[in-house]
Amino acid sequence: MKDRAQQYHPATRLIHGRMKSEAWEYGHPLVPPISASTTFRLDSSRRGALGFQEYARTGEPDHHIYIYDRLREPNKEMLEEDLALVAGGEMAVTFASGMGAISAAFGVLLKAGEHLVAHRAMYGCTHSLIHNWLPRLNITATEIDLTDPDTLPAAVRPETRVVYFETPTNPTLEIIDMAAVVEQVAALNARRAPEERLYVVVDNTFATPYCQRPLAHGVDFVVHSLTKGLSGFGTDMGGVVIGPQTHHDVFLLYRKDFGGVLSPRSAWSIMTYGLPSLAVRLQRAQESALDVARYLAEHPAVARVVYPGLEEGRHFAVAQRQMRDYQGRFAPGIMIYFELQGATPEAQQQAGAQFINHLAEHAYTITLAVSLGNVRTLVEHPSSMTHAPIPLDAQAEMGIHPGGLRLSIGLEDAADLKRDLAAALAEAEPAYVGSMESGWWVLPQMNTAIAD
Numbered sequence: 001m002k003d004r005a006q007q008y009h010p011a012t013r014l015i016h017g018r019m020k021s022e023a024w025e026y027g028h029p030l031v032p033p034i035s036a037s038t039t040f041r042l043d044s045s046r047r048g049a050l051g052f053q054e055y056a057r058t059g060e061p062d063h064h065i066y067i068y069d070r071l072r073e074p075n076k077e078m079l080e081e082d083l084a085l086v087a088g089g090e091m092a093v094t095f096a097s098g099m100g101a102i103s104a105a106f107g108v109l110l111k112a113g114e115h116l117v118a119h120r121a122m123y124g125c126t127h128s129l130i131h132n133w134l135p136r137l138n139i140t141a142t143e144i145d146l147t148d149p150d151t152l153p154a155a156v157r158p159e160t161r162v163v164y165f166e167t168p169t170n171p172t173l174e175i176i177d178m179a180a181v182v183e184q185v186a187a188l189n190a191r192r193a194p195e196e197r198l199y200v201v202v203d204n205t206f207a208t209p210y211c212q213r214p215l216a217h218g219v220d221f222v223v224h225s226l227t228k229g230l231s232g233f234g235t236d237m238g239g240v241v242i243g244p245q246t247h248h249d250v251f252l253l254y255r256k257d258f259g260g261v262l263s264p265r266s267a268w269s270i271m272t273y274g275l276p277s278l279a280v281r282l283q284r285a286q287e288s289a290l291d292v293a294r295y296l297a298e299h300p301a302v303a304r305v306v307y308p309g310l311e312e313g314r315h316f317a318v319a320q321r322q323m324r325d326y327q328g329r330f331a332p333g334i335m336i337y338f339e340l341q342g343a344t345p346e347a348q349q350q351a352g353a354q355f356i357n358h359l360a361e362h363a364y365t366i367t368l369a370v371s372l373g374n375v376r377t378l379v380e381h382p383s384s385m386t387h388a389p390i391p392l393d394a395q396a397e398m399g400i401h402p403g404g405l406r407l408s409i410g411l412e413d414a415a416d417l418k419r420d421l422a423a424a425l426a427e428a429e430p431a432y433v434g435s436m437e438s439g440w441w442v443l444p445q446m447n448t449a450i451a452d
């Protein structure tokens with residue numbers, strides 16, 4: 001090979017080089033290498049054809065023929081095996097982001113003319129997906145209050161195929177009783193043909209598989225943003241759908257054609273840093289979260305605190321039942337939602353703005369930034385940030401207060417977090433907050449097109 005290469009022009013040899021090593025194989029490195037190749041050497045036309053033939057065909061013999069990153073590649077597959085394992089699922093398919101995974105779940109499980117039922121409170125972009133994009137495909141949705149699962153049967157239509165919710169919900173941390181929803185859905189499915197069955201899909205991003213494993217409660221599919229607690233360090237975006245093996249191939253085919261693939265570099269990083277540190281990060285942050293939630297609950301400037309671990313919470317009993325770590329201990333997570341005191345909603349909103357502005361300017365341990373599940377503690381204002389795509393009246397219906405604040409607790413010392421919170425709470429006087437007359441990212445021209 002070396003001698004043959006001598007016959008070629010240096011510019012050509014610059015391109016081809018060696019690019020192969022008999023010395024590099026996957027068996028011995030403790031940390032697997034990162035796959036940096038979008039395409040793979042196929043050796044022969046027969047091997048190429050076989051690779052395509054075997055792709056997304058469970059049951060066919062798998063010769064592990066990699067063809068092209070968007071189809072499959074080793075880093076994503078290693079991560080997917082790990083994710084299926086930690087979530088207690090049969091298979092996992094990763095995507096470029098949490099929204100990529102959620103849109104894939106809807107794309108695979110729903111088609112034109114069908115319908116989904118969702119809990120009314122959810123992440124802003126999921127709301128936007130359901131309200132701005134799915135109707136263009138003639139997929140409609142009904143939103144209900146699934147904290148009362150008895151409301152489900154009345155919302156389900158013959159063409160309903162998916163029941164979708166987050167638990168805990170973003171940002172207000174409502175808890176939905178998964179076993180109760182699954183029971184309602186099982187009763188409805190008992191009267192349906194298999195091809196018309198309803199699937200329960202849960203976004204488990206807030207809890208992470210460390211605190212809660214929805215598949216163990218009978219849920220059909222779980223979706224996650226990997227960008228949050230599962231990656232943990234704020235360096236990678238990703239998403240995953242985990243569920244039964246029956247759907248593995250269709251999710252792979254969907255990903256191949258819609259193209260929202262996770263990069264091998266991010267898969268490697270989540271697999272190498274995120275997952276191995278998940279339990280220890282969550283244990284530590286969760287301890288601080290309970291401490292901070294109690295501190296806030298007792299603070300005179302705070303009107304309301306929601307944290308699944310607070311006994312006085314509306315959904316404490318359900319949270320206690322379903323949020324459990326791998327040892328079976330109550331695992332209420334690392335997210336806190338709270339509202340400040342104020343005589344009117346406007347005054348509360350202004351106090352909130354003053355508070356986060358103080359944190360943004362002065363706090364050492366708390367950063368004003370969206371996202372969550374990070375090693376650093378993050379604070380944000382859902383009404384104008386993560387949930388801005390949702391019009392204000394709809395925000396109110398889903399329980400988002402205009403002054404509500406969301407905290408994601410990180411790995412800092414809890415006493416330091418309370419020190420920074422105390423300083424900002426002391427400053428939480430009503431102040432100018434800017435205009436928040438309507439949801440900022442609603443796409444008016446598209447809504448008109450849909451209405452037409």
Ligand SMILES: Cc1ncc(COP(=O)(O)O)c(C=O)c1O
Nearest residue numbers: 097098099123170205225227238
């Ligand atoms: C509950 C929840 N689901 C999904 C997403 C979307 O994840 P990503 O940003 O990775 O697309 C988010 C993002 O904040 C979220 O909070």
